[in-house]
Amino acid sequence: MTGSVSSKGLPTPVGTVGRARTDRLGRGLELYARAAGAAGGMRPVSFSPDAPPRSAFDGIIEAAARRQGLDAPLVKAVVEAESGFNPLAVSRAGAKGLMQLMDGTARSLGVRDPFDPVASVEGGTRLLRSLLDRFGSLPLALAAYNAGTGAVERFGGIPPFQETRTYVERVLALQKRYQAAAGIGTAEGGEGVGRTTG
Numbered sequence: 001m002t003g004s005v006s007s008k009g010l011p012t013p014v015g016t017v018g019r020a021r022t023d024r025l026g027r028g029l030e031l032y033a034r035a036a037g038a039a040g041g042m043r044p045v046s047f048s049p050d051a052p053p054r055s056a057f058d059g060i061i062e063a064a065a066r067r068q069g070l071d072a073p074l075v076k077a078v079v080e081a082e083s084g085f086n087p088l089a090v091s092r093a094g095a096k097g098l099m100q101l102m103d104g105t106a107r108s109l110g111v112r113d114p115f116d117p118v119a120s121v122e123g124g125t126r127l128l129r130s131l132l133d134r135f136g137s138l139p140l141a142l143a144a145y146n147a148g149t150g151a152v153e154r155f156g157g158i159p160p161f162q163e164t165r166t167y168v169e170r171v172l173a174l175q176k177r178y179q180a181a182a183g184i185g186t187a188e189g190g191e192g193v194g195r196t197t198g
Contacts, residue, residue, distance in 0.1 A: 057085060076178050
């Protein structure tokens with residue numbers, strides 16, 4: 001929700017907000033605009049219940065996926081499930097940005113600003129690639145992305161946490177929708193290993 005529009009044409013937050021929050025919001029909007037420009041400009045959002053939402057971050061997602069040998073619809077599905085395409089998203093646990101990186105994970109991936117869409121997607125795709133290589137299974141890699149590698153190893157598979165099970169199912173369903181929208185067939189078993197096709 002916004003109050004008024006600033007002299008730069010950006011929305012200003014409603015109510016009294018601490019300076020740090022306001023600065024972060026301004027920085028996030030600036031990064032969002034930069035990412036939209038890098039992705040070829042803003043794209044319309046589809047509100048059809050049958051169509052997956054379009055993202056101003058498609059170009060960033062496609063480039064990062066290609067560099068990591070991942071399926072772009074998979075990365076887009078993770079972004080949607082993690083942050084709903086909100087570059088300023090912060091979870092209750094403290095995960096930040098488009099791909100919801102925890103501070104320690106972001107640091108280990110070389111991500112200095114998790115609210116920077118480019119850095120978040122680059123770091124998140126590197127993490128996803130490493131999890132796929134480690135577990136050799138897309139569902140297990142997604143479970144580790146959500147619950148951590150320790151939980152997947154401790155339970156010898158997808159942990160019995162409802163949140164994680166729902167997350168894995170949701171990302172796989174979103175991936176299929178994005179693949180269908182892009183005219184890409186699903187990999188073996190509909191789940192594949194997250195690699196690009198063709």
